[in-house]
Amino acid sequence: MNRTVAVLLMLCAVANRAERTGLATRYGCLDNREFSDNLLFESSAVSNTECGLKCLSHAGCVAFTTLTPSGICRGHSSVSVANSSFSPLSGAQTWTFQDGVPCPNPCYQLMAPGTCLRFHQIGKNHSEASNHCQREGARLYNMKSWERRDVLKKFMDDQGLQNTLLWLDAVEEVEGGNWLWGDGHITPRDSSMWHTFEPNDLGGADCMQTLGDYYLDDAPCKTLVQYVCEMPIP
Numbered sequence: 001m002n003r004t005v006a007v008l009l010m011l012c013a014v015a016n017r018a019e020r021t022g023l024a025t026r027y028g029c030l031d032n033r034e035f036s037d038n039l040l041f042e043s044s045a046v047s048n049t050e051c052g053l054k055c056l057s058h059a060g061c062v063a064f065t066t067l068t069p070s071g072i073c074r075g076h077s078s079v080s081v082a083n084s085s086f087s088p089l090s091g092a093q094t095w096t097f098q099d100g101v102p103c104p105n106p107c108y109q110l111m112a113p114g115t116c117l118r119f120h121q122i123g124k125n126h127s128e129a130s131n132h133c134q135r136e137g138a139r140l141y142n143m144k145s146w147e148r149r150d151v152l153k154k155f156m157d158d159q160g161l162q163n164t165l166l167w168l169d170a171v172e173e174v175e176g177g178n179w180l181w182g183d184g185h186i187t188p189r190d191s192s193m194w195h196t197f198e199p200n201d202l203g204g205a206d207c208m209q210t211l212g213d214y215y216l217d218d219a220p221c222k223t224l225v226q227y228v229c230e231m232p233i234p
Ligand SMILES: *[C@@H]1O[C@H](CO)[C@@H](O)[C@H](O)[C@H]1NC(C)=O
Pocket: 082, 083, 084, 135, 136
């Protein structure tokens, strides 16, 4: 995966006239939020000032980035960040572009063949977390096998997060019975994937989460827990 890091220095105060067709629409992820920009021109500049002046003199340019150390200057006709208003002159921010993004959404990471994952750090209850994944065209993570457990553990380890509680895509089918995953797979109560002393039905626990070093645990569905969404590659 090629990543280009650019530093946004300022936005030009000109209105986006947008008559010009951009060279390319690009997608990236900033602070775990999707964004896209439209590349209007690419040129060279020895300084941010020079790049800024090029943007100002270019009709339709609303933002520029200078790439160091290559001295590439890029002008953009649009920048949009999901769930955020992009405020001009907000100071330097880092954009991470992924060329040839391997997942349909740039905030997802390809962790296994056909499996793109995204960590959501704002805790929600199980149904809200599940809804959020579905709005992104994804599902809560399915950890029905040890192989899938290892993928999740690696994904969280890569982000420097160990032993994180995470909602998973399974619920208790019948109280005291088996556990049903979104894909129809069943995990019995005596599976070795459960954490020690789990499932214990503490507090009316009917939803599946991770516990400890990514073992299974039953937890009350209303608890606010972080989660990982999983998006299949079409
Ligand atoms: C935030 O993003 C979600 C899904 O990505 C979308 O459904 C929602 O409408 C967005 N909210 C705003 C205020 O744009």
